[in-house]
């Protein structure tokens with residue numbers, strides 16, 4: 225026997241043995257060998273594979289962690305659409321109320337109305353309809369494809385027709401079989417749910433906190449985030465699991481859903497141990513109630529139950545209505561709630577300056593996750609709905625995809641003697657006065673939001689303010705994205721928007737993910753933005769209530785920044801289209817010394833506050849949209865733009881079918897290609913002047 229054959233035999237044996245031990249450990253909870261012995265075999269296989277990569281088997285356990293980083297997540301097209309159950313019965317806490325009647329009606333139908341399983345099945349209805357009740361797993365729906373018993377690829381549900389392929393991450397899930405046992409069909413699509421193991425999730429959060437990283441609040445969102453990572457090592461280090469619950473196409477010969485689940489288990493999938501086969505609706509009711517009782521003690525999250533008609537023949541007869549099966553129905557449990565003590569309320573200031581009250585709690589487990597803070601949403605909820613007082617006990621609730629919230633307050637004797645918790649009058653971060661803004665929602669006129677008025681001087685708002693400053697409708701600084709802004713702010717390079725104009729190439733070159741060419745491009749984009757018109761600078765400064773058209777009205781009316789800065793509320797209100805809220809907020813903006821200082825700084829660094837050309841009506845380009853690209857021989861970008869706008873035309877940043885002309889100069893790039901592709905008219909500078917009647 226040659227040396228190569230010996231390697232092959234040993235490697236094949238190790239793969240089979242390690243996979244068997246892994247199944248015993250992860251799925252059957254019945255290990256035969258110690259972790260140490262397992263690791264030793266695993267390392268032996270790793271060494272052999274490093275020496276003989278040609279003999280590495282696709283189902284090797286090393287493939288769970290060793291995969292390559294992928295460049296992107298390609299689309300994953302479902303051969304049979306992945307439908308969701310639109311039919312959901314919702315239990316309102318704490319009573320089931322009319323839910324059981326609805327379930328009985330689902331089977332029997334209502335008098336004198338079509339519908340009801342029994343009526344639809346007609347003569348095919350058995351005396352007792354058999355169902356399967358399963359926990360509704362609160363995870364991420366997936367489809368896995370197996371060919372000749374080997375896992376080949378898998379993807380997310382997406383919109384039901386196309387999801388994203390995440391095979392590299394699925395491979396890392398310990399209880400997801402890479403190779404099936406017991407004569408599986410040649411080709412198979414298996415559907416199920418990827419979930420976090422909650423004790424593992426808690427451990428991971430503890431470790432993250434110890435390392436100074438942010439906790440994950442919600443296992444389902446964290447699972448979705450993990451599965452979308454490009455580097456499979458991230459998923460490989462996390463406690464995820466997979467439960468199989470259905471098939472894209474049921475393999476031939478299978479007669480019932482329960483039988484399919486039994487096959488899944490035999491082929492090596494984890495099937496949920498709480499699935500129940502039920503004869504008749506009364507057993508279904510018992511199974512749903514039992515599941516709800518066990519919910520809080522499970523190691524993974526469920527948010528309800530699913531009931532399916534067991535017989536595949538009956539499923540076939542019942543069919544679908546719109547995009548939902550008639551033979552299945554979902555039950556939603558109310559979000560889990562617990563009581564805990566309120567320690568204090570923290571007022572957090574978001575990137576837009578909005579102040580949100582957050583309850584700091586005695587840590588408590590809700591639905592398997594430890595919660596130590598919960599949102600109170602806004603002042604109205606805190607003060608008027610809950611009437612929150614110091615020392616209160618609160619009811620905390622955690623629903624699937626929202627952050628934990630305070631759902632109520634526990635009434636206790638003597639409670640009314642304790643003082644109310646008050647909303648601050650000034651920004652807890654910078655001390656500036658708060659602006660009060662009424663909700664847009666007409667039905668909630670009592671609802672107000674509070675914002676820190678110190679838009680440019682408040683540290684909590686800085687990243688948001690800088691990002692907004694450089695955004696497309698404002699100063700339009702290409703390349704100034706959120707990751708870069710966060711770096712500039714955290715390294716202290718940018719403390720206010722005007723600091724952008726003082727950045728040097730050396731400073732930028734030292735940042736992460738910043739090559740020399742991108743630094744040059746960014747500095748060029750920053751330089752170009754010095755020539756933006758007054759209206760765009762006004763928007764960029766983030767004056768509350770001042771959007772695109774208001775900024776234009778103000779710029780046209782007052783002409784220059786100096787005149788606008790000194791306008792009082794009366795003068796502001798005289799501008800057509802400007803209401804009292806806007807004039808008050810503009811006047812207040814210019815009353816703030818920080819803001820005046822920043823306008824002076826912007827002047828110093830050469831930002832021009834270029835006056836808007838007066839509005840032209842009936843100009844040569846009225847109603848036309850033009851796109852500028854490349855360098856024109858004599859006109860600067862700003863001058864060309866001003867001429868077009870003076871003639872009533874609009875200048876857009878991107879080419880679309882609605883573009884009338886693309887004005888192309890030297891070194892025109894992708895915009896020119898796009899124009900050619902879409903058949904948009906292309907002119908040079910001479911052509912533009914001709915359009916303007918200046919040629």
Ligand SMILES: [Zn+2]
Nearest residue numbers: 651654676682
């Ligand atoms: Zn502030």
